[in-house]
């Protein structure tokens with residue numbers, strides 16, 4: 001891997017462009033940022049690291065004027081920055097590229113860049129001038145762009161380029177990139193690194209937030225590490241190792257997850273035979289065949305946008321096949337997400353913001369949302385609130401969901417902690433006491449809410465709808481057969497099929513290791529696991545068998561040993577099955 005960063009600016013040689021002095025931010029009793037002081041120099045890439053919930057997003061939100069610090073000052077190019085004023089931040093030359101893009105799909109690149117910079121009525125008259133300026137900025141930083149292209153037709157990497165251009169067009173001199181590579185393919189990440197090096201060569205300064213430690217060391221000049229809101233380390237990237245970074249972030253060494261091949265592969269739990277999904281949809285399946293066995297992890301690699309969403313949605317009952325056959329055990333797969341969830345198909349959705357949680361609702365409601373109408377959490381028309389909150393607390397403890405407890409609004413969780421909550425919801429079965437019939441049931445006026453009421457609050461969630469028939473989490477006669485093991489799993493409420501789409505996206509290294517261990521443990525307990533990921537490391541760490549998606553087609557799922565990094569890369573680019581055997 002070629003080093004991207006040019007020689008770091010020697011201390012004192014380049015002017016300081018940004019100075020944070022004693023920034024403190026509290027949310028109630030929680031101190032998200034605790035007296036943080038940092039500087040950034042011209043032409044410098046500063047990586048901001050920390051565990052999920054360490055305070056990175058809070059700090060950059062203060063910088064960008066979305067939050068107001070309780071204490072401390074910020075100076076940009078020697079001038080004090082007015083707090084809580086995004087316009088002032090923009091005017092001072094601060095630009096931000098969020099993890100989740102803020103572009104309008106139905107508008108052109110140029111319109112997106114202009115949006116918010118000019119009054120609407122001026123767009124037409126100033127278009128030619130704006131186009132020329134956009135192309136000039138694009139040329140200067142080596143960011144090729146087609147101004148009239150519709151944003152909805154662009155790949156993820158191209159959209160990110162538009163976001164960066166938007167910031168540069170507005171005159172950003174300090175650019176904050178929040179986990180910019182999380183949504184990119186390896187090739188797109190390379191393109192971004194090239195862009196970064198061009199930007200710093202032109203004197204821009206960059207704050208780069210990422211959980212990928214190797215890439216952090218590669219692209220940055222300096223690293224700053226937050227832990228529980230405090231700045232615990234600052235060091236030049238050169239000479240620092242990923243292990244050292246992990247130690248600073250977590251406070252102890254983190255063992256990299258290792259491959260643990262399956263010991264006992266069971267019967268076929270789910271089978272796709274010649275499955276296609278409707279044409280005309282951008283993300284579709286084209287004649288896909290795949291068998292998922294109990295006790296095995298199949299990992300699907302591929303550049304996102306090649307059919308992964310269609311595959312995940314199909315298996316979760318959100319999308320139907322137009323051709324071919326999908327079977328769960330000995331029956332057709334019902335196109336009913338609620339039925340599937342109730343009968344032991346767990347899903348970890350890719351987009352946690354859109355379909356994962358309902359931000360305004362408390363953690364406990366989100367933690368039981370997919371099982372709300374099971375006996376574990378409801379009795380007749382009433383929610384068993386105590387059981388639900390106990391379960392939420394168990395999820396919080398087991399998955400280390402930090403940031404406020406069962407009553408906190410899910411919205412207040414950091415991105416990574418939200419993902420841990422979704423994983424816990426999908427993977428953690430209710431405890432025996434939560435499924436016992438004689439447990440006290442909340443009554444009106446005492447402790448509970450009507451199920452229908454909670455249900456309607458959650459209805460915005462998951463595309464699943466939670467109003468499943470009051471399905472017992474037991475081996476229903478119509479449930480897939482296929483041996484006793486999945487049945488036992490279902491009886492315990494544990495999933496027998498797990499569809500995990502980008503399960504560790506946005507997680508810190510400790511959480512990645514934990515989640516991967518949980519998926520392996522679920523497999524070892526007899527579940528069939530499908531992991532869909534564009535993270536090659538993850539695919540190679542988890543997959544007992546690996547298949548690759550390209551343009552809606554899926555290669556044969558072959559044993560992991562057959563594949564190499566190179567052969568997976570070839571298949572990702574559509575060159576045959578790509579495998580070496």
Ligand SMILES: Nc1ncnc2c1ncn2[C@@H]1O[C@H](COP(=O)(O)OP(=O)(O)OP(=O)(O)O)[C@@H](O)[C@H]1O
Pocket residue numbers: 027030032050051052053054055056057058059402403404411412413414415416417506
């Ligand atoms: N609006 C809010 N209300 C209450 N608590 C909040 C709010 N925003 C953030 N927090 C809390 O502040 C802490 C820091 O969160 P922050 O989002 O800054 O972490 P992070 O380092 O960006 O994490 P991640 O890597 O998961 O994105 C967390 O405990 C989070 O729950």
